[in-house]
Amino acid sequence: MNCEQARQDISAYLDHELPPAEADAVRAHLEACPDCRALLEELRTMVDLVGRLPERPAPVGLSEDVRREVEGHSVLARTGVGRRARHPAAGRPVFLPRALALAASFLLAAGIGTVLYLDATHPGGRGLFAFRGATGREAALDKTRLGQAEHEEKEMPLAIAPPSPARPPAGVPGEADAERSVFAGKAFDVQKPAAAPAKAYRPAFDYSVAAGPESGPIAPQTPAAVQFERSEQPQAPALDSNGRLRDKAGQAGQGASAAPDSKDARQPAADGWNQLGLTPGNAADTGRVDATVTVLADKAKEVQQVMNSAAFGQASIQSLSQVASGGNLARADNQLILEVESRDKANAELVELFRQSGWSPVGGRERAAGRSGAPEATVAKRSGGEGETGGQPPAAGYFFLAHRDGEDTWVVIADRDDVSRFGSRLAGEPDLAVAYDSSEPFVAIRRLQDRLAVRAADDLGRDLGQKKSDSFALARKAEDEKIAVPPAERAPGAAPTEGGLKADVQVKAHREERLEDARRPALAEADATARPPDVEQKDALAAGQSEPASSPAASFYSWSDGTLRPAAPLPENQVLLVIRVRWRPEAPPTVTADTEINASKEAAPADASGAATQSAPAAGH
């Protein structure tokens, strides 16, 4: 065997993939040929190098998104698989028998979260689908403030337990009925008796989102005032006559979006889940413009369309809420998931960031223009095609609060640059750490947040004079892997800390104040580079000081032949941003009396969720 022949086989020899006779021949050649031996060693070294690359585990929420996607597609209809599992009235498979779903509803009524209900449907205790999200991975989301997915195995306990919200004894029946009529699509109604366990959210304060410069600062009220009720369906946000996003039931008589008249009931066809039933029907008497929107192909795109049309008075808030709820946004391109401790606070801060960006709530301006004759939840039909209502300048962007199961979903349509600047602002909000992101700018946001957090941890560690905790090391490693901080920037000789749990708790407690100092220079740096030259112009527009010749979104869609159609491709600079807010499940209202019972129930579904549950008391030590 000569060198050329040997080298043809040398990789296979290295991999033990040669038949014995050929392997012997190569071996004999190698013993006699130092050059080929050198090549073998070089390849061996390289293979080892590649083989030692760290594993990239699947990201948080992937299995849940797959579940949603699979549920969302009538896929089994094509293959004939699982027909028995499908409800006859629905276009997608039923993942739970109805009786179990009802039982799950009961459990939810008892204040037990999705995790348990799902697990209860699988007596083996193995919630097969999405419960990884609810167990190991998603319970570990809190940690991702300091780490990356590959470092999720270690818990990062939270020091602060969320407040226990007061809970009314029962829901408001009339409102629940009304919701059912709003989302009367059978698929929604029948399919998600328990899969839409989101409690109606009643923020204890006005978001004061629409009024723009004249709106006062957001003043969250006491968390004790937050009230919850069970609801089977996601709800559209109510906006009051001043365009403020408002607590629906908490403001009697102003929650019209939650109580539309029965004429608005949509009844999609049997497989109409794929078609949002926005059929023209009562457009004439309600002023509502309806459209047929196919959600199947590109759901995020559809949301964007309805978002735009709603923003300019061409579609109802209900239709927007409908299209933006459920799984339709699961695969939106620009997506952030925020894992927060306080839902109220996070939403308030987000709204403040939106306001700073010059964004308005969808429909707020129309209402602010005094169209009191229209139902609260209806965006009045745009008249004449001038694109603006009430003579007000267009907003730099629009946002809308939709609901998904167990989380709040903010949908934003805005200019790319504005979104980028919003990202910079977001990076400076310690309460709004990005737990997951789906596009590079948001990766950058998280990196920045991680770096700030780690620096704060380093500072604290130095103060404590302790050895660096495992968590810190993990976080630092994550940081180092993701970003290359110049050595000069790293805290030289930072004394490590030890005692992971205790130190972590203290870090948690001290992090915010540390961040306050740490974030400023880095943010200034990022912000300075992020702001394009036309920033002043943009800011002026955002502040309503100038007005473009025509609204960019106004011309995107045209209404003809009873159908809303894109008039032209969306401009490149308009993007849909989805921000999903997740929060730690509140303790049941009876927590003081039944702590043990509830704790055991919550710990049952999986180890990780149990660990998360236990982390709060552990943090107190």
Place this chain on the structure above:
Amino acid sequence: MRSNAESFDGAEDRELVAQVMSGQSDAFGAIVERYQDRLYNTVWRLVGNAEDARDLVQDTFVRTYENLGSFRGGSSLYTWMFRIAVNAGLSHRRRRKPLRLADADDGEDGRPIGWADPSSVNPADPLDAAETEAIVQRALGELDADQRAVVVLRDIQHLDYQEIADILEVPAGTVKSRLHRARLALRDRLRPLLKA
């Protein structure tokens, strides 16, 4: 070296597929749980970024689910899923220029620092794991798609030649020659690192 491949359990897979086929749709969740990490790691290495890897793996599962009725069990489920995933990864092109948040973490050329340049390695400077990974990942990304696939499946997923051949639907002899060429190309790109 066969840790990944050895953990595949064809019998369990067939059972899960049968459950899904019989209407127990949630059995598909077990399939997802079982393979998501391996598929994601594979696709991540093929495409080099988390965002696209996530999308592609999600698509892979959805497509698997959609086509489960046509799965005959002739090949193992993981081979079938890997085939979908790898083909998706190989035919993948970055769909769009994502939003840019100019960030201090970016390199001077605007490229994220994670994409380190192997040629810039100074053998005298020790590299940490992250730097090494970035360099290797970049070198992988510079290989032809076919070559990248065999390297990822062999040297990262540790599949044997026949399994790789099944996934890529090429003869085992092709895997052998393609892998050798790929390694030589990779070696050329990583030479500074190997010397270091």
